[in-house]
Amino acid sequence: MRIAAISDIHGNLAALEAVLADIARRRVDVVVNLGDILSGPLQPRATAARLMPLNFPTIAGNHERQMGCDPARMRPSDRFAHDDITDDQRDWMRALPATLRPVDDVLMVHGTPASDTVLWLDGVSPAGRHAAAHDEVRERAGTAQASLFLCGHTHLPRSMLLDDGRLIVNPGSVGLQAYRDDYPILHKMENGTPHARYAVLERTGGTWTVEHIALAYDWHGAAALAERNGRGDWAYALRTGRMP
Structure with missing residues (x-):
């Protein structure tokens, strides 16, 4: 079984096309998408x-959940996407489940099994971001059962094997390699x-192998589009993978 996991596209069509082209040559069995698909000032x-x-x-x-709220309360990235997409696309987005099992013993979540905003493999403090300790990661897993958990949300590619054999993998972000947020701080x-x-991800003999992939694409073009849509912060992040 070979799974390609994509996440956090954020409307970056150029990055998505590069990823889909790379996946096509790898002969995977299934491609799964872990959410945060459209929000942002690019091409939702x-x-x-x-x-x-x-x-x-x-x-x-x-x-996706936030884009189902009152548009007047949306932040700029969500509001841009909300206003750009069609009614059919909005219906598709609203029908998406919070979690999914694409194949036996694999669970897709966005943040953790219990929340789409909790950071699973990372933590934040006044000192900055840090890799979460094993016990923190295991606590956030709760009683959810799968040999492989696929999560997104942080945009950082990371993996952790728990001492009970559960593997948690974040594939990183297709479309946005840096961001700033105020939750939880x-x-x-x-x-x-x-x-x-x-x-x-490839399963052989009951064991999962993880390959994290980073691809070049026209990030200068994506950054120029963000600038035309009034988002210099996105443009800097798209060009550098850092925040200004």
């Missing part, structure tokens, strides 16, 4: 149009390069 409508006919197993991220996530990220 075109991204939805590209993905919907592919019918990948797909879950909602926190941004003000923090920033940075990959340090602008490459599009995803992961390939």
Whole structure:
């Protein structure tokens, strides 16, 4: 069994096309999408149009949930996407489940099994971001059962094998390699390069192998589009993988 896991596309169609082309040459059995698909000042409508006919197993991220709220209360990235997509695309987005089992013994979540906003493999404090300790990660797993958990949300590619044999993998972000957020406290996530990220998981003999992949694409074009749409912060993140 070979699974390609993509997450946190954020309307970055150029990055998505690079990832899909790379996946096509790897002969995977299934491609799964872990949410935060459209939000951002890039190409939400075109991204939805590209993905919907592919019918990948797909879950909602926190941004899909937030885009179902009152538009007047949305932050700029969600509001841009909300206003850009079609009614059919909005219906597709609203119908996405919070979690999904695409194959036996694999569970897709956005944040953790219990929340789409909790960071699973990372933590934040006034001192900054840190890799979460084993006990923190195991506590956030709770009693959910799977040999492989696929999560997103932090945009950082990471993996951890728990002492009970459960493997948790975050493939990183297809479309946005740095961001700033104020939940649970003000923090920033940075990959340090602008490459599009995803992961390939392969099960052989009951054991999962993880390959984290970083791909070049036209990030300067994506950054220029963000600038034209009034988001210099996104443009800097797209070009550098860092926050200004």
